[in-house]
Amino acid sequence: MKADVSKIDATTRAIIAATQGGLPLTAQPYDAVGDVVGLSGAEVQARMQAMLAGGVIRRIGAVPNHYKLGFNANGMTVWDISDEHISELGQKVGALEFVSHCYHRPRHLPHWPYNMFAMVHGKTREEVKSHAKEITAILGNSVNASDIIYSKRILKKTGLRISS
């Protein structure tokens, strides 16, 4: 299902570049994007609809800053889970409402035994810990070890940038 780089054409690229700072806050934002990339509003809409359907755009909407919303305790929970159960268990953990991202990642033994990451957001560390306990309960006997790695400071946050 992975798109090849060659399949991302110039128009798709131009639309991404024109909207990466955000969708224009005007009554007809797709027309405004069209003015930048040289298409009609209807063409931009059709193209973005296709990008959404094809997965190039994950979603369109608001990205909240969790710190500003009072979610100050952000724990990257990491888990060493038996490989044969990770897909099934990962789906369950990812569906929890307090988990914002959940991924299967490689171990690097002996330094790094963990193969699942779940980002847990809470207002306090106590809340994050109790969420981690809920995850432990879901994982049952499949979990060998786990840890919660709290964030201390943002050193950089520019997000993904592409050139137009």
Added chain:
Amino acid sequence: MSEAILDAQDRLVINALQGGFPICDRPYLEAGAALGMGEDELITRIDGMLKSGVLSRFGPLVNAERMGGGLTLAALSVPQDDFERVAELVNAHPEIAHNYEREHEYNMWFVIATETRQEIEKIINAIENETGLSVLNVPKMEEFFIGLKFEV
């Protein structure tokens, strides 16, 4: 960072619009109608929350890998007295999208995003050469779910 003060309407916008923003001629009109607010009010509220930092962005969220780009999560175990210097070296690469200090032996965690998959290895090698530290590279193998949730 201090918690922002939001009224009920702002909360409604945050909870309802983390995805599914319509693609049509007047999307703010359509989305606003579903929330019981006018087009101008919705635009004004989104603008206000972007300016106050409650929202870090409003718009399409792109999947880097579907564009053929490379993306990985990586970490370093940095000696505490050398931390600021290493942070500067790592952050100097424009391919570093996010970088967090974390409380662990691996105390620096960053996302590397590149325009092609092959570039990831180049950046990792460059960081290892510049810092003299070994990078823990943990690219995602499987994604379970990316939530659109932050109930406020």
